[in-house]
Amino acid sequence: MIACRLPSTLARAWTEQIPLEPAVVRLEDDGDEFHLFHGRVRYGASSRKWRATLVRRLLTDHDSFPGAREITGPADARALVDEVATNASILARALDALYGTPDLGNVTDPVSELVYIVLCWRTRIPTGRTMLDDLRSAFPRWEDLVRPEARQRLEEVLRPGGFLTNKSTTIVGIIAKLIADFGAADLSPLRGRSDEDVLAYLTSLPGLDLKGAQCVMLYALGRRVFPVDAHTITVLSRLGTLAPLVGELVGLEHRVVQRRLKDAVAPRLRGPLHVNLVVHGREVCKATRPECERCELRKLCAFWRARQQEAASEQPSKPVLVDLFAGAGGLSTGFLAQGYRVALAVDSDRSACRTLKLNHPEVPADKIVCADVDSLTRKRGELRRLVGRGVRVDVLAAGLPCQGFSKVGYRTKPHILSRPTLTNDPRNRLFKALLRAVAQLTPEAVLVENVPDMRSAGEGKTNILRRLERGLTDLGYSVQSFGLNAARLGLPQVRHRLFVVALRGSRTALDAREWLLQQHGVDQPLDLTSAIEGLPHLKADEGAMLQAVELAGKKRLLFHHEARAHNPLDLKLFSLLRPGENSLVALERGGKTLMRYSTDNFHDKYFRLKPGEPCRTIVSHLHKDANGFIHPYEDRGITAREAARVQGFLDDYIFLGSRCDQFIQIGNAVPPLVGRCFAAFFDHARRTRPGKRQRGNHR
Numbered sequence: 001m002i003a004c005r006l007p008s009t010l011a012r013a014w015t016e017q018i019p020l021e022p023a024v025v026r027l028e029d030d031g032d033e034f035h036l037f038h039g040r041v042r043y044g045a046s047s048r049k050w051r052a053t054l055v056r057r058l059l060t061d062h063d064s065f066p067g068a069r070e071i072t073g074p075a076d077a078r079a080l081v082d083e084v085a086t087n088a089s090i091l092a093r094a095l096d097a098l099y100g101t102p103d104l105g106n107v108t109d110p111v112s113e114l115v116y117i118v119l120c121w122r123t124r125i126p127t128g129r130t131m132l133d134d135l136r137s138a139f140p141r142w143e144d145l146v147r148p149e150a151r152q153r154l155e156e157v158l159r160p161g162g163f164l165t166n167k168s169t170t171i172v173g174i175i176a177k178l179i180a181d182f183g184a185a186d187l188s189p190l191r192g193r194s195d196e197d198v199l200a201y202l203t204s205l206p207g208l209d210l211k212g213a214q215c216v217m218l219y220a221l222g223r224r225v226f227p228v229d230a231h232t233i234t235v236l237s238r239l240g241t242l243a244p245l246v247g248e249l250v251g252l253e254h255r256v257v258q259r260r261l262k263d264a265v266a267p268r269l270r271g272p273l274h275v276n277l278v279v280h281g282r283e284v285c286k287a288t289r290p291e292c293e294r295c296e297l298r299k300l301c302a303f304w305r306a307r308q309q310e311a312a313s314e315q316p317s318k319p320v321l322v323d324l325f326a327g328a329g330g331l332s333t334g335f336l337a338q339g340y341r342v343a344l345a346v347d348s349d350r351s352a353c354r355t356l357k358l359n360h361p362e363v364p365a366d367k368i369v370c371a372d373v374d375s376l377t378r379k380r381g382e383l384r385r386l387v388g389r390g391v392r393v394d395v396l397a398a399g400l401p402c403q404g405f406s407k408v409g410y411r412t413k414p415h416i417l418s419r420p421t422l423t424n425d426p427r428n429r430l431f432k433a434l435l436r437a438v439a440q441l442t443p444e445a446v447l448v449e450n451v452p453d454m455r456s457a458g459e460g461k462t463n464i465l466r467r468l469e470r471g472l473t474d475l476g477y478s479v480q481s482f483g484l485n486a487a488r489l490g491l492p493q494v495r496h497r498l499f500v501v502a503l504r505g506s507r508t509a510l511d512a513r514e515w516l517l518q519q520h521g522v523d524q525p526l527d528l529t530s531a532i533e534g535l536p537h538l539k540a541d542e543g544a545m546l547q548a549v550e551l552a553g554k555k556r557l558l559f560h561h562e563a564r565a566h567n568p569l570d571l572k573l574f575s576l577l578r579p580g581e582n583s584l585v586a587l588e589r590g591g592k593t594l595m596r597y598s599t600d601n602f603h604d605k606y607f608r609l610k611p612g613e614p615c616r617t618i619v620s621h622l623h624k625d626a627n628g629f630i631h632p633y634e635d636r637g638i639t640a641r642e643a644a645r646v647q648g649f650l651d652d653y654i655f656l657g658s659r660c661d662q663f664i665q666i667g668n669a670v671p672p673l674v675g676r677c678f679a680a681f682f683d684h685a686r687r688t689r690p691g692k693r694q695r696g697n698h699r
């Protein structure tokens with residue numbers, strides 16, 4: 001038995017939601033909408049100005065923005081700024097959720113902040129804060145520090161932080177210059193001046209560097225600047241978030257990096273991003289040894305992604321999967337977990353391809369192709385070129401689109417006159433594309449997943465399943481088709497699907513269904529409660545697309561746990577239902593006036609899920625409403641994260657696109673668990689093949 005169950009321990013460990021702590025600088029809402037999942041950007045007033053200036057500079061200032069050298073015109077420049085702004089916003093939100101933009105001890109009085117910056121040189125924050133407080137008690141007026149007799153007391157206070165001479169000389173020098181320039185230790189004369197003037201003045205103070213000056217501006221003068229210290233540079237270089245603009249930062253002089261980064265981030269993000277990058281650098285992304293395995297930003301990090309890619313390329317002899325109609329990558333995820341390599345994944349849905357790319361850095365980006373499988377297989381040699389010449393394909397998998405076959409679709413709705421029919425829906429002819437792909441790639445095995453209704457699609461010779469089976473047989477495969485409920489493999493969901501398994505040559509003795517149930521069947525499938533355990537409780541319209549939750553004392557990012565809003569009638573109906581009850585029960589309980597649908601067609605339009613059983617089948621039309629998927633205990637539909645859990649996706653699987661796209665991707669996915677079980681079956685088939693060939697990557 002392989003370990004391919006849902007990690008219920010993980011589910012159990014996800015506990016309460018952590019509220020964000022109050023912080024000195026906050027991630028403010030300026031009306032910007034940097035959509036985490038849509039890739040769509042709308043700027044608020046302050047960011048619009050920043051964007052316009054940056055777009056102009058990208059076209060001319062190639063020293064500061066070497067990443068933008070290839071830009072040919074304003075449209076390109078705008079697209080690049082939008083892409084980077086969105087990614088920076090995602091990063092800022094993720095960091096803010098994880099760390100809550102903590103107080104780093106900075107103070108709001110400008111002169112005290114100046115002194116604090118100097119006190120913190122090579123000194124821990126608590127020590128710096130204690131020294132500042134002691135200094136304030138010893139010298140209620142900063143002007144007193146410049147008196148010669150103050151020096152001894154000053155050094156006494158500064159002793160715990162070390163670097164006595166350097167720090168005391170700098171502090172006295174700064175106070176003396178302020179007195180000389182403004183008649184007192186006071187920075188209020190700078191308040192009305194431009195950022196450039198203030199920065200120029202502060203960096204003219206003895207011993208104050210650019211980053212120190214920017215910290216004073218950020219924390220004490222309320223300016224939206226981006227202080228850059230060693231942590232910021234290390235973390236940003238590794239993440240690569242701003243690289244498309246500012247290029248590679250490694251090996252550059254500190255001042256050059258500071259200049260490049262100064263304007264590369266939208267003003268509203270600068271403060272919180274600075275604070276949280278410092279914290280992330282100190283706690284996780286350490287200079288010499290980044291702790292990537294416990295880093296919540298892994299999937300957003302170029303450094304980690306490159307390492308995954310490298311590790312994958314070092315194992316070329318793995319069995320090879322080609323995944324057609326790959327969707328968000330559920331099936332690929334299962335095969336990858338079983339040790340396969342994905343040589344090509346194709347889907348025509350752009351959001352689904354983005355999802356697959358984001359979650360699987362080990363699959364080279366050029367091997368995830370957004371294209372129409374039908375056209376692809378019609379172009380001579382194209383599929384083979386994409387897979388790689390000479391690459392032997394072990395399994396060709398295809399989750400053929402099922403909407404044309406499914407009886408919950410138009411097949412049962414003859415009143416929809418414009419509906420496609422079984423024969424004129426082009427999706428129902430895609431099995432021919434699959435047969436072309438099999439002929440072109442000659443894989444060792446073929447796996448097709450579809451809804452059981454595919455069996456009854458078409459009569460006699462026109463029956464689609466029969467035609468597919470016949471086509472595979474003619475190509476030299478032994479074919480078996482069977483129905484299987486994924487709950488029997490341990491999925492917390494009743495998911496009946498039809499599978500077609502074809503093995504090259506005649507090996508009819510190997511019964512895939514029997515083997516799967518024997519090797520991976522469970523007596524007791526997981527129930528819905530175990531699947532969604534530990535996720536934060538929500539009311540309707542609560543939650544967030546991105547938040548942090550606590551797992552065993554550690555904060556983790558959680559995506560897609562956002563309950564949709566329901567209208568008051570629906571909420572009332574929900575409250576009338578106990579687990580396992582549907583619309584009819586609601587009507588009996590006096591819900592007649594609340595029902596908006598005819599019960600002839602929609603008796604189970606409302607359904608409260610049962611907690612102690614596998615969930616009902618997760619479907620893609622969950623994106624329309626979730627009334628048929630009411631949470632077992634809470635008056636709301638299940639969230640996309642809960643649906644993903646039921647489908648067996650781990651919590652770090654992120655779905656891109658609108659919420660509608662996310663539900664479609666989740667509902668259409670082949671559960672990774674199912675993929676993994678089938679991958680294990682194909683391993684077995686390969687091992688037991690009569691006269692098996694030695695494995696190798698090339699023919």
Ligand code: SF4
Pocket residue numbers: 235238239284285286290291292293295296297298301302303304
């Ligand atoms: S994944 Fe590693 S390198 Fe990337 S930010 Fe996290 S700790 Fe740093």
